[in-house]
Amino acid sequence: MPQTLKIAIPMAGYGSRMRPHTWSKPKPLIPLAGRTVLDHCLNQFGTLPAAFEPEYIFIVSPFQVEQVTAYLKQNYPSLPWQMVVQEVMRGQSDALLLARQHLHGPMLMCFSDTLVDANFSGLAEETMDGIAWVKPVPDPRRFGVAEINKQGLVTRFVEKPQSLDNNRVVVGFYYFRSGEALMTAIEEQMRRNISLRGEFFLTDAINILLEGGAKMRTQEVEVWLDSGIPDAILETNRYLLEHGQDNSAETAARFPTAMIRPPVFVHPSAVLEGCVVGPHAAIGAGCTIRRSVISNSILDEMTKVENLVLEGSLLGRRVVATGHADQLNLGDDAWIKK
Numbered sequence: 001m002p003q004t005l006k007i008a009i010p011m012a013g014y015g016s017r018m019r020p021h022t023w024s025k026p027k028p029l030i031p032l033a034g035r036t037v038l039d040h041c042l043n044q045f046g047t048l049p050a051a052f053e054p055e056y057i058f059i060v061s062p063f064q065v066e067q068v069t070a071y072l073k074q075n076y077p078s079l080p081w082q083m084v085v086q087e088v089m090r091g092q093s094d095a096l097l098l099a100r101q102h103l104h105g106p107m108l109m110c111f112s113d114t115l116v117d118a119n120f121s122g123l124a125e126e127t128m129d130g131i132a133w134v135k136p137v138p139d140p141r142r143f144g145v146a147e148i149n150k151q152g153l154v155t156r157f158v159e160k161p162q163s164l165d166n167n168r169v170v171v172g173f174y175y176f177r178s179g180e181a182l183m184t185a186i187e188e189q190m191r192r193n194i195s196l197r198g199e200f201f202l203t204d205a206i207n208i209l210l211e212g213g214a215k216m217r218t219q220e221v222e223v224w225l226d227s228g229i230p231d232a233i234l235e236t237n238r239y240l241l242e243h244g245q246d247n248s249a250e251t252a253a254r255f256p257t258a259m260i261r262p263p264v265f266v267h268p269s270a271v272l273e274g275c276v277v278g279p280h281a282a283i284g285a286g287c288t289i290r291r292s293v294i295s296n297s298i299l300d301e302m303t304k305v306e307n308l309v310l311e312g313s314l315l316g317r318r319v320v321a322t323g324h325a326d327q328l329n330l331g332d333d334a335w336i337k338k
Helices: 036-049 062-075 091-097 179-192 202-211 232-246 246-255
Strands: 002-012 052-060 081-086 105-112 114-116 130-136 144-148 152-159 168-176 218-222 225-227 264-266 271-273 281-283 288-291 291-296 298-299 305-307 310-311 320-322 335-337
Touching: 002 091, 036 105, 036 114, 052 062, 052 091, 062 305, 081 091, 081 179, 081 288, 091 179, 091 202, 105 335, 114 168, 114 281, 130 144, 130 152, 130 202, 144 218, 152 218, 168 179, 168 202, 168 310, 202 218, 225 232, 232 281, 232 298, 246 264, 291 298
Parallel strands: 002 052, 002 105, 052 081, 130 218, 264 281, 271 288, 281 298, 288 305, 291 310, 305 320, 320 335
Antiparallel strands: 105 168, 114 225, 130 168, 144 152, 144 168
């Protein structure tokens, strides 16, 4: 009989780095390569072994509850999930502790705006107390890194290291054999008040786990994608379109008056007339594009673009943009004419 594997996905926050889009929608519901950030996040777990039956724990802000709940019910009606609300933003550890009633037994933890290519097929045979997924980078100094000993075990996590010697950057993806043990470590972190500017960070709690004798290893990933800021979401959009999300062939057949430069994703309900789309453009449902050139951009649903050249742009839902060449970052229901 499969064992339940809890998958905690903290997504609470104000999304200030993705404004104006997050004024009207949660960051996990921002469009990305024809789907949403949340869709791509959930798609990461396709390699889980049959020995595990996943149950998702979404930790959200109060203003995210309604939209995220509606999206999950509409698009994932059979997905087992629970929702926990973090009323006050007190950091990652606090978010997980709020969900402690659900986090018992083995668990995974990832952030909704972090996408990796981790393979979980061997997780059922894992003997370690934990795994931290890491990626070597040229300059680790603005990240957190995992220090390991000669046996390959993690000895501690270090935030923003000063040296370039250890470049194993922690990507924000973890496995814990015991959710209860992690909760105990978080409680100890809060008792010691190990925080930064009022926020409790998860790596500090894991360091307490390690102090208590927990054995943790690292596992490298080749792909680590971010969707937390506009430039990063455009970069991630480019990668996803190049790796399986492209529908340029179907789009070219559907719209004979448009020039399609792959890779692109264009929703079947969009309208393209006398335009050039791509490369690296993602066009949402119900969009209309006439006499325009769109590349390296994401357009959310029901947006209308005429007589424009757009590159490196993010347009929300129901945007109306007409005029001449520009670079735009417009939230939902914006209207611009030049």
